[in-house]
Amino acid sequence: MQSHTQEDVAHWLKTHHSDGVHLAVSELLYYQSKTSLLDLSPGKTIQAKLAGTYLAKTKGRGMEFDEARHYQPGDDIRAIDWRVTARTGKTHTKLYREEKERPVFVLTDLSADMHFGTRFLFKSVQAAHLTALIAWSARKRGDRIGGLIYNQDQHLEFKPLTRQKAVLTLLKGLMQLHQPQPDKPQTLNFADACARLRRLARPGSLIFLVSDFGQLDESAKQHLFRLSRHCELVAYPISDPFEHALPSVRVPQEVSVTDGRQTRSLVLGEKRLAQNYQQVHEQKQSQMISLLKQCRCQVLPISSALPLELQLGNRI
Incomplete structure (x- = not known):
């Protein structure tokens, strides 16, 4: 099964002429044919494969x-x-x-911390892929699609529209802000984005949050909780396998790891270090999911190490 997955990953990158680091238009247009992976009907499990007619009962x-x-x-x-x-x-x-064409919003985090990946894609690239899939799925259903995309120093807001042009404009925004600039100081954070989203999203909206939620603090939590009073929230925490456990090696070796700002040395192959590392990150992950659920979010973790088809397509 593992070898089959590796073959699928390699084939995906080759087919889409992707290096997993930079974002190409073809990668985003690809998801126009994959809308069956999501069901945006209200009150249903978002990752279900079978879509149904929208009945406005809420x-x-x-x-x-x-x-x-x-x-x-x-x-x-x-x-x-x-x-x-x-x-x-x-x-x-x-x-x-609610009217038949309800607003669908996507908050997409393309900040510097998202420009990280060790296997298939950068987290930022996977976030862009998922945003494109959500946008195309909303377009197919006839729902209005809007969004807020931000990186470390700028953001773009998109009011909800039903035309295909709305999707293409959103995708253009992803391309525009997906520019890793680690030297620039961070002037925007997740809480700032949530505050702006509160002013943008109308009550009754379906809101998708696509981020690694590394900046989920008390201020952001309060904004999300207020949004949840009148909107349906779905959180997609995106993570890389390295953020859950250190790679296993036969011979201990020292490696350098950087987040773009700080560099640390780690010794792979030390059992105690690997156990402590995994415990710390499991605790962080658990706390993050708990906070999101306190904000009444449906939480659906996504890995940056596999194509979305291999993750969403296997969920029921």
């Missing part, structure tokens, strides 16, 4: 008024029905039924 601040009910803690105060409240003497809030 309620949010959409276009069509559905009903008024008693105000409940956590309801958006902007939705208070003042006429019914004045007539009954009790606070009521308006509920709206």
Whole structure:
């Protein structure tokens, strides 16, 4: 099975003329034919292969008024029905039924920390691939697609549109910001991106978060939690195998590892070091997933070491 996987990886790179480090337009256009890997229907497991017709059963601040009910803690105060409240003497809030074409947003992290990979692709390239797949899937369903793409010092915002031009504009943004510039100081972080997304995304939206979540802090958590009150959140943590465990070698050897800013030396082949390394990173991964779930996110980890077809296609 492992050899078969390696052959698939090598074949994928050769077919798409990719080096796994730089981003090519052909890699992003490829996912227009792979939309069956995702089902963007609300309230369903996102990675399911079979797509269905969208039935707008969930309620949010959409276009069509559905009903008024008693105000409940956590309801958006902007939705208070003042006429019914004045007539009954009790606070009521308006509920709206989502329109058929709901907004789909993608927040894509292309910061310096994402430009890392040891096997198949850089995490940033895999993030771009997944963003393209989501965008093409939304386009096929007729949903409006928008997004926010950022790297360490700039960001691009895309308002949701239904036309194919919206997808191509989003892909152009991925190409534009996928430029590793480790010498530039970081002026944007994940919390900043989440704050901007809160201003951009409408209630009732389906929001995808594509990142390694290495910068998931308390500020970002608060932004995501507020978004989750009126939107459906799906988080795709992207990681490289090296971030989970050190490579196994027969003869101990010293190697240098860098994140683009700092360089460390590691001795591969030392059992105790390998165990400590794995425990530390497992703890970090567990904490990150726990924080995302506290923000009401559906969490679906993705590896940068395999094509998306070999990961999403095997999920049920």
